[in-house]
Amino acid sequence: MNARLSRFVIALVTSLATVSALAGEVQVAVAANFTAPTQVIAADFEKDTGNKVVASFGATGQFYAQIKNGAPFEVFLAADDTTPAKLESEGQIVAGSRFTYAIGALALWSATDGYVDPNGDVLKRNEFKHIAIANPKTAPYGLAATQVLDKLGLTQAVASKIVAGQNISQAQQFVATGNAELGFVALSQIYKNGKVTQGSAWLVPESLHDPIRQDAVILSKGSANPAAQAFIEYLKGPKAAEVIKSFGYKLDTH
Structure with missing residues (x-):
């Protein structure tokens, strides 16, 4: 192996090691209606960023109770906007992280x-x-x-x-x-x-029926996890938006 190729291989290995070290994992509670889109978005997110989503699917109200009881979720994708707002008022989320990711x-x-x-x-x-x-x-x-x-x-x-x-x-x-x-x-x-x-x-x-505005938040347990912030930003991006629309949701245009 010549010196130039050797340096390239070392640089490549170092780069991959750095990406691996930076890659993280985020625990996400997801409203059951958003199961299929989440599976697609999570796979794209992992492929594009190296970060892994560990998703749990269920009813929004049940997740609220679990979060209040100390469940390890770091991000919450609810099926409404009132539950995330309630968590916000109770100081359970990262300030400024709440937004409408889909209208069902x-x-x-x-x-x-x-x-x-x-x-x-x-x-x-x-x-x-x-x-x-x-x-x-x-x-x-x-x-x-x-x-x-x-x-x-x-x-x-x-x-x-x-x-x-x-x-x-x-x-x-x-x-x-x-x-x-x-x-x-x-x-x-x-x-x-x-x-x-x-x-x-x-x-x-x-x-x-009342509008089904679905809000996402970074929960307090995710405040120090860069992967949680990265997932929320990815959810706001164009690639996720196309997936969300393909399943019949509307996006918030306000």
Whole structure:
């Protein structure tokens, strides 16, 4: 090996060692509706920065309780804006880190083609045996579902038919497995690149529920972790934005 090649190899090894030393890991709590986008974004983030995302998925309200009880999460991607704001008021986040990373959409979905009509009239016909929603006390998409039923005057009519999942993923599973003929899910769970990927769905008009503004924060436990800040910055970037939009979310333009 000549001297020039030797110096190149040493420089390359040193550079790789430096990147390895700088690469970190960040513990992220993620609202269940954002599971699929997170998996894509986390893989891109690791490839582009060397940092690794260790993600846990669940209901926003359950994560709030875990964070308050000392869970080791460093970043929180919630399904609403009120829970992160509450954590901020309680001094549980890095000041200035809260922002809206996505605005979600609600869909009424069936795993059966043609079961849900484009206008959601299947709800008013009320011929189904079970309808799945996420627990409205812990899952913002479940709360939005109850608001839709209220606005349509159907709360009492369908009350005995509701099966509630712990989070939006479980609600979607109830429908996917046939335990409920239809259910309210996050559009992102059934949508990719401009179309519903399975079954039939009604995209619920935004006027029927409060806006589903999803905020992210760096939690206090992540204040000294550069990988936490790096992930939040990556989430704000153009590559992540394209992924987020591909799953049917809107971006905050304010």
